[in-house]
Amino acid sequence: MQPTTLDILMGLAGIFLVNRLISSKGRPPLPPGPKGLPVIGNVFDMPKRQFWSAFKSWGEKYGKSPILYLRLRDIVYVNLLGQPMIIVNSAKQAISMLDKKSSIYSDRPSLEMCNMTAWNEILGMLPYGDRLRETRRMLHGVMGSKASVEGLYPIIEEESKKYLTKVLDDPDEVASSIRQTAGAIILRIAYDYHVKEVNDPFVELVDKAIQEFSIITTPNAYLVNVFPILRYIPSWFPGAGFKRTATAYKQTCTDMATLPLRYVEDQMAAGNASPSFSSAQLARQLTDEQYITMKWAAASLYGGGADTTVSSLHSFLLAMTLFPEVQQKARSEIDTVVGNDRLPSLADREHLPYIDALVKEVLRWHPVAPLGLPHRVVKDDVHEGYFIPKGSMVIANIWGILHDHQVYANPMDFNPDRFLSAPGHDAEVDPRSFCFGFGRRICPGWHNLHPLTVHRLKRGFLGLKLADASVFLSCAMTLAVYDISKAIDVNGSPICPIVDFTDATVSHPKPFKYTIKPRSAKAEALIRSDS
Numbered sequence: 001m002q003p004t005t006l007d008i009l010m011g012l013a014g015i016f017l018v019n020r021l022i023s024s025k026g027r028p029p030l031p032p033g034p035k036g037l038p039v040i041g042n043v044f045d046m047p048k049r050q051f052w053s054a055f056k057s058w059g060e061k062y063g064k065s066p067i068l069y070l071r072l073r074d075i076v077y078v079n080l081l082g083q084p085m086i087i088v089n090s091a092k093q094a095i096s097m098l099d100k101k102s103s104i105y106s107d108r109p110s111l112e113m114c115n116m117t118a119w120n121e122i123l124g125m126l127p128y129g130d131r132l133r134e135t136r137r138m139l140h141g142v143m144g145s146k147a148s149v150e151g152l153y154p155i156i157e158e159e160s161k162k163y164l165t166k167v168l169d170d171p172d173e174v175a176s177s178i179r180q181t182a183g184a185i186i187l188r189i190a191y192d193y194h195v196k197e198v199n200d201p202f203v204e205l206v207d208k209a210i211q212e213f214s215i216i217t218t219p220n221a222y223l224v225n226v227f228p229i230l231r232y233i234p235s236w237f238p239g240a241g242f243k244r245t246a247t248a249y250k251q252t253c254t255d256m257a258t259l260p261l262r263y264v265e266d267q268m269a270a271g272n273a274s275p276s277f278s279s280a281q282l283a284r285q286l287t288d289e290q291y292i293t294m295k296w297a298a299a300s301l302y303g304g305g306a307d308t309t310v311s312s313l314h315s316f317l318l319a320m321t322l323f324p325e326v327q328q329k330a331r332s333e334i335d336t337v338v339g340n341d342r343l344p345s346l347a348d349r350e351h352l353p354y355i356d357a358l359v360k361e362v363l364r365w366h367p368v369a370p371l372g373l374p375h376r377v378v379k380d381d382v383h384e385g386y387f388i389p390k391g392s393m394v395i396a397n398i399w400g401i402l403h404d405h406q407v408y409a410n411p412m413d414f415n416p417d418r419f420l421s422a423p424g425h426d427a428e429v430d431p432r433s434f435c436f437g438f439g440r441r442i443c444p445g446w447h448n449l450h451p452l453t454v455h456r457l458k459r460g461f462l463g464l465k466l467a468d469a470s471v472f473l474s475c476a477m478t479l480a481v482y483d484i485s486k487a488i489d490v491n492g493s494p495i496c497p498i499v500d501f502t503d504a505t506v507s508h509p510k511p512f513k514y515t516i517k518p519r520s521a522k523a524e525a526l527i528r529s530d531s
């Protein structure tokens with residue numbers, strides 16, 4: 001039988017598709033993405049701000065599968081001066097890549113500014129290997145199980161209560177009180193160090209270190225992160241200011257790891273040490289190598305934990321200022337369930353479904369780490385028919401995943417009700433499945449060592465984890481006793497905050513004005529009370 005024109009066209013189309021699928025090197029094609037220029041690749045395509053939303057738009061724009069001619073928004077490829085970067089825009093692909101293939105997707109790219117400042121010692125920056133496993137094993141003991149985290153509840157409750165008093169004493173310094181509280185919780189867990197009411201040296205030291213970390217890891221901030229060879233230019237060379245910066249930042253980072261530990265060692269030598277992560281580790285016979293691992297593991301608690309919960313509490317205050325009806329509904333729930341004679345506790349959580357939903361919405365609306373931390377793939381891979389070159393930096397666009405309109409209705413809206421089932425409405429996916437990251441690098445403040453990641457979407461949550469518990473309690477306690485509203489300008493008009501967020505790895509709402517006042521004399525008395 002003679003082939004028809006249609007047969008010939010189909011045949012040609014088949015050859016065309018196969019050609020597109022198999023590159024000149026006999027490999028499947030790279031994922032779609034902006035075209036880029038020779039040598040420099042996509043350097044000029046990179047957004048200047050709010051990377052997460054630009055990356056999501058790239059998914060919409062370039063994600064067209066050559067195989068099925070379908071929109072595939074999920075995976076985007078860019079090349080930055082020869083460094084391949086894969087952006088993963090959907091939960092489905094983040095799970096199938098970073099969770100299910102975590103044995104090859106759990107490395108971290110090495111950032112030269114981190115190597116120069118000692119930040120490469122921190123858990124979040126460690127390459128995948130024995131040191132990482134040992135560090136995570138050590139941390140597992142302090143926050144890897146429901147029981148271990150529940151053991152920390154008294155610390156979280158006590159410090160959160162102190163936070164309420166600080167706000168009452170100085171309502172213009174709420175931001176600094178939030179930082180103090182996050183610092184106080186972590187310093188107690190890591191070193192059983194009790195912070196001073198004001199100007200605590202360790203809190204100040206660690207805050208400084210965290211700010212410096214944010215600066216050196218912000219994309220495009222340092223050329224040496226792109227051209228590591230620049231590390232070797234002499235300090236006096238024009239443009240080598242980054243080397244002087246690195247020397248100063250290294251001192252801060254090393255002090256952050258060393259000084260609080262020295263405090264514990266002194267306490268132990270004097271027979272005064274109370275239980276903490278460090279004292280428990282020091283009580284074991286540690287080899288020199290284990291000692292160093294432990295020192296940086298403790299610092300990683302602070303490095304990972306302090307700024308993150310601070311960001312979510314700032315987002316909470318912003319949302320409460322903007323959406324008074326949500327605030328009112330949340331407060332009514334507390335009044336009904338807890339009453340006005342005591343503060344809410346972590347044990348109340350299961351009876352406070354709206355507050356629980358509100359906390360989820362805070363974590364979704366503006367995720368603390370909108371692009372997580374970059375992963376690195378250690379072997380060539382073929383994923384969904386696309387070639388993923390060994391050494392690619394893989395970014396899970398957590399913001400994009402949590403604003404995917406196929407998963408979250410009207411994703412830009414702040415609407416805690418989305419997480420509550422109602423007749424005709426199924427609760428939307430819990431954002432905590434994604435906002436803490438993926439695979440073997442998932443935030444230890446949330447999950448245990450071996451998440452049954454395949455089932456993460458179906459599985460119920462095993463219990464409250466450290467990060468989640470701190471955020472929940474601060475939100476619930478604040479709502480119980482404080483009223484948050486728009487600030488008033490000199491003409492007596494309310495000031496509506498602009499919703500804008502910083503571009504750093506841990507992203508915060510930009511400073512905004514609001515008013516925070518005790519709800520009543522009874523609320524004020526409760527804040528001052530010892531209970």
Ligand code: HEM
Pocket residue numbers: 123124125126186300301302303304305306308309312367368369372373374375435436437438439440441442443444445446466467468471
């Ligand atoms: C709302 C609070 C928090 C959020 C949203 C959050 C989110 C994240 C994310 C997205 C990552 C990167 C995961 C990945 O690479 O896939 C991460 C890593 C990490 N987080 Fe958290 N985090 C929070 C609180 C905490 C707390 C309280 C601690 C410690 C006390 C902590 C310690 C860490 C550490 C050490 C890492 C690095 C893990 C590794 O590289 O293996 N985080 N976190």
